[in-house]
Amino acid sequence: EVQLVESGGGLVQPGRSLRLSCAASGFTFDDYAMHWVRQAPGKGLEWVSGISWNSGSIGYADSVKGRFTISRDNAKNSLYLQMNSLRAEDTALYYCAKDMVATILGAGRGMDVWGQGTTVSVSS
Amino acid sequence: DIQLTQSPSFLSASVGDRVTITCRASQGISSYLAWYQQKPGKAPKLLIYAASTLQSGVPSRFSGSGSGTEFTLTISSLQPEDFATYYCQQLNSYPTFGQGTKVEIK
Numbered sequence: 001e002v003q004l005v006e007s008g009g010g011l012v013q014p015g016r017s018l019r020l021s022c023a024a025s026g027f028t029f030d031d032y033a034m035h036w037v038r039q040a041p042g043k044g045l046e047w048v049s050g051i052s053w054n055s056g057s058i059g060y061a062d063s064v065k066g067r068f069t070i071s072r073d074n075a076k077n078s079l080y081l082q083m084n085s086l087r088a089e090d091t092a093l094y095y096c097a098k099d100m101v102a103t104i105l106g107a108g109r110g111m112d113v114w115g116q117g118t119t120v121s122v123s124s
Numbered sequence: 125d126i127q128l129t130q131s132p133s134f135l136s137a138s139v140g141d142r143v144t145i146t147c148r149a150s151q152g153i154s155s156y157l158a159w160y161q162q163k164p165g166k167a168p169k170l171l172i173y174a175a176s177t178l179q180s181g182v183p184s185r186f187s188g189s190g191s192g193t194e195f196t197l198t199i200s201s202l203q204p205e206d207f208a209t210y211y212c213q214q215l216n217s218y219p220t221f222g223q224g225t226k227v228e229i230k
Binding site: 035037044045046047050059061062095100104105106107108109110111112114115116117 | 125156158160162167168169170173174179211213215216217218219220221222223224
């Protein structure tokens with residue numbers, strides 16, 4: 001069964017850090033690009049960051065650039081998101097999503113597998 | 125960044141209705157557009173990619189069309205399980221999503 005399972009969310013104070021993980025199974029992980037997408041309470045979907053199959057291409061939304069770092073370990077079939085200098089506006093459900101292609105910039109098809117998400121709450 | 129604007133933002137319809145949602149891009153994106161369905165408390169589900177290609181397992185009452193800057197998602201005969209929020213997403217550059225269209229029961 002193709003599956004993505006996120007972990008690492010929680011309640012954190014503004015300015016602190018958190019690291020999210022996503023464990024993939026049921027498909028050849030290093031054939032595909034991967035993404036983090038978030039959804040603030042009652043709001044729409046926001047792409048956060050993406051990474052190509054070999055980590056050679058990485059992108060970030062302007063809202064997180066310079067604060068968040070995406071990475072992957074193909075040997076462990078895992079995706080990560082290091083979140084630093086967290087702000088209240090980063091409060092959201094964070095989804096890990098599999099791309100249908102290997103690259104992240106241009107000529108994309110979409111995200112065909114999603115995890116159930118992990119909740120990040122930033123509050124003092 | 126490429127902006128996507130969906131219309132309408134809310135739609136009230138009855139079972140059996142034909143429903144059309146429009147997504148407009150701020151610049152041309154060829155056919156690099158996907159549509160997703162999201163139900164409350166659930167992760168998004170890919171319905172259509174490359175503007176008009178139906179994802180495996182998605183019912184044929186869903187269809188997509190368009191290219192360039194204007195795209196549509198059509199549900200030919202709305203079913204009870206189709207009441208949800210729908211998002212378009214462009215993949216011509218780093219991905220962005222439309223603001224969503226909530227389809228509610230009339």
